[in-house]
Amino acid sequence: MKDVSGDSSAPSPETLDPASRIAVERAVGELRRACFVFLGEDEEGQGPGHLILSTENADHEAFAALRQHAPGLAPSLLITPRRAEALGLGNGAGSPLALETSGLTLDELVQLANPTTTAKTPAIQIPKNLAERLQQVPPTTAAAALDLTRLARLLPSVLLLPVDRQPEGALAVSAAHIQHYRSRAALLLKQVAAAEVPLLGAESTRIVAFRPADGGREHLAIIVGSPRADTPVLTRLHSECFTGDLLRSLRCDCGDQLRGAIEAMTAEGAGILLYLAQEGRGIGLVNKLRAYRLQDQGADTLEANEALGFDADERIYEPAAEMLRHLGYTRIRLLTNNPEKVTDLARHGISVEDRVAHSFPSNGHNEAYLDTKARRFGHMFEV
Numbered sequence: 001m002k003d004v005s006g007d008s009s010a011p012s013p014e015t016l017d018p019a020s021r022i023a024v025e026r027a028v029g030e031l032r033r034a035c036f037v038f039l040g041e042d043e044e045g046q047g048p049g050h051l052i053l054s055t056e057n058a059d060h061e062a063f064a065a066l067r068q069h070a071p072g073l074a075p076s077l078l079i080t081p082r083r084a085e086a087l088g089l090g091n092g093a094g095s096p097l098a099l100e101t102s103g104l105t106l107d108e109l110v111q112l113a114n115p116t117t118t119a120k121t122p123a124i125q126i127p128k129n130l131a132e133r134l135q136q137v138p139p140t141t142a143a144a145a146l147d148l149t150r151l152a153r154l155l156p157s158v159l160l161l162p163v164d165r166q167p168e169g170a171l172a173v174s175a176a177h178i179q180h181y182r183s184r185a186a187l188l189l190k191q192v193a194a195a196e197v198p199l200l201g202a203e204s205t206r207i208v209a210f211r212p213a214d215g216g217r218e219h220l221a222i223i224v225g226s227p228r229a230d231t232p233v234l235t236r237l238h239s240e241c242f243t244g245d246l247l248r249s250l251r252c253d254c255g256d257q258l259r260g261a262i263e264a265m266t267a268e269g270a271g272i273l274l275y276l277a278q279e280g281r282g283i284g285l286v287n288k289l290r291a292y293r294l295q296d297q298g299a300d301t302l303e304a305n306e307a308l309g310f311d312a313d314e315r316i317y318e319p320a321a322e323m324l325r326h327l328g329y330t331r332i333r334l335l336t337n338n339p340e341k342v343t344d345l346a347r348h349g350i351s352v353e354d355r356v357a358h359s360f361p362s363n364g365h366n367e368a369y370l371d372t373k374a375r376r377f378g379h380m381f382e383v
């Protein structure tokens with residue numbers, strides 16, 4: 001096994017251009033703060049382009065500030081193909097949609113993007129003429145704007161206003177920067193800390209923290225015992241679940257799976273649990289709470305993600321493969337019921353030599369959730 005006691009070297013510069021990284025990180029911050037950013041059409045984020053504002057954050061002040069830059073022109077509402085389908089607007093092409101918004105109030109706009117908005121006004125009737133409001137937006141601009149909201153862990157929707165040039169004081173970012181960033185930075189991991197952390201029932205345990213270059217939250221490797229590198233190591237990829245892991249929520253099976261995996265590793269004497277910062281199947285805790293609200297209104301866990309505009313599962317497992325490689329393990333036996341974890345790890349160079357079933361009995365609250373995982377996500381349950 002490689003030394004895991006301290007820091008490792010920084011990502012090599014040719015894979016991450018600092019200027020583009022900083023521009024994208026600042027743009028993410030602006031969107032979260034309800035400020036618009038300028039998404040320029042050329043490589044450097046200049047030339048003509050669009051102002052974009054996170055729809056879920058659009059209050060009257062932010063909306064007015066945006067509109068000042070194109071008086072008389074109503075912004076477009078950009079939504080994902082998933083959200084479009086939920087609104088009855090599926091175009092079959094799987095591409096984002098832009099809607100012209102004149103005559104709609106700000107509350108109506110926000111509710112078109114967010115089916116769980118807590119606005120005091122009653123839930124809107126979806127306007128009947130939405131299909132007549134479809135507009136053209138350059139596909140690279142649309143994709144980059146939605147990528148930026150995902151990086152910001154906001155709902156995937158923006159208000160979009162075409163402008164001739166970057167307004168004074170607005171932060172400029174380019175679609176190329178965003179694309180470069182999303183495809184590289186989340187995958188560049190740097191080991192930043194490691195320590196012994198004896199656990200109840202698993203006293204010989206170490207935790208190694210890996211920080212992604214995108215400034216996102218750290219992924220953790222929890223190493224039980226001293227796994228040998230020359231035989232396949234018992235491994236679990238566990239996606240963070242604040243509610244299940246920490247609060248012992250009964251809505252899901254995550255708490256049982258987390259503790260059960262550590263127990264299985266202890267029983268074997270060794271194992272690696274990768275605790276991945278991908279809360280809510282990659283949509284973040286806040287959006288997961290929104291998804292729960294939709295589930296309480298009748299949607300299942302997959303439909304709820306899609307109604308919010310996300311894919312059913314937004315996770316990627318390349319960082320997990322990177323962590324295993326960094327730790328010196330490429331042959332594993334994987335504790336999972338999820339076939340996608342197996343194929344994805346294999347695609348990224350990890351030899352999954354066995355799948356070890358990892359099911360727990362229902363707790364009286366999570367039957368529907370487990371049932372949906374088996375029926376709609378193809379999870380292999382052996383309860």
Ligand SMILES: Nc1nc2c(ncn2[C@@H]2O[C@H](COP(=O)(O)OP(=O)(O)OP(=O)(O)O)[C@@H](O)[C@H]2O)c(=O)[nH]1
Nearest residue numbers: 238239240241252278279280281291301336337338
């Ligand atoms: N969006 C969303 N995420 C959920 C919901 N319930 C649980 N989750 C998240 O689902 C993830 C479950 O992850 P895992 O247990 O690693 O994976 P899995 O896909 O169930 O596969 P297994 O390896 O078989 O357990 C965690 O990130 C939870 O936060 C839900 O209703 N909606």
Ligand SMILES: [Zn+2]
Nearest residue numbers: 241244252254
């Ligand atoms: Zn959970």
